[in-house]
Amino acid sequence: MTRPREETASALPPATDAMLQWWNQQLTQGTTPLARLQFAWLESVAEAMQFEAQCLRALAESGERMAGCYNGEAHPHELHRCYQRLMQDVAQTHWQRLEKVAELSEDFRKRLWEEI
Numbered sequence: 001m002t003r004p005r006e007e008t009a010s011a012l013p014p015a016t017d018a019m020l021q022w023w024n025q026q027l028t029q030g031t032t033p034l035a036r037l038q039f040a041w042l043e044s045v046a047e048a049m050q051f052e053a054q055c056l057r058a059l060a061e062s063g064e065r066m067a068g069c070y071n072g073e074a075h076p077h078e079l080h081r082c083y084q085r086l087m088q089d090v091a092q093t094h095w096q097r098l099e100k101v102a103e104l105s106e107d108f109r110k111r112l113w114e115e116i
Contacts, residue, residue: 040111044104051100058093062086 069082 037112040108040114043111044108047107048101048104051097051104055093055097059090062090062093 066083066086069079069086
């Protein structure tokens with residue numbers, strides 16, 4: 001005799017159950033490396049934002065110092081000297097920023113290879 005239709009529809013063959021377990025395992029393993037790569041990318045972006053914030057802070061501080069140079073009683077020679085010091089500080093800050101940007105790409109590649 002044949003089985004009723006309800007019993008055969010609810011029972012999965014053992015091979016199908018094993019395949020679903022294998023698929024579930026592959027699915028969870030597939031998203032973890034992608035999440036780690038995204039996390040490495042976000043860390044690099046956070047560092048870049050931190051470097052940019054440091055650069056902006058240095059520029060703001062130099063602007064404050066420049067405003068302090070205009071005290072109304074300064075001679076043009078003193079004003080020129082103050083301006084030169086500030087420009088050296090700004091240039092140094094910019095070079096440090098460029099060095100950090102160059103390091104970021106290397107760090108990002110290293111993080112990606114570690115995650116892969």
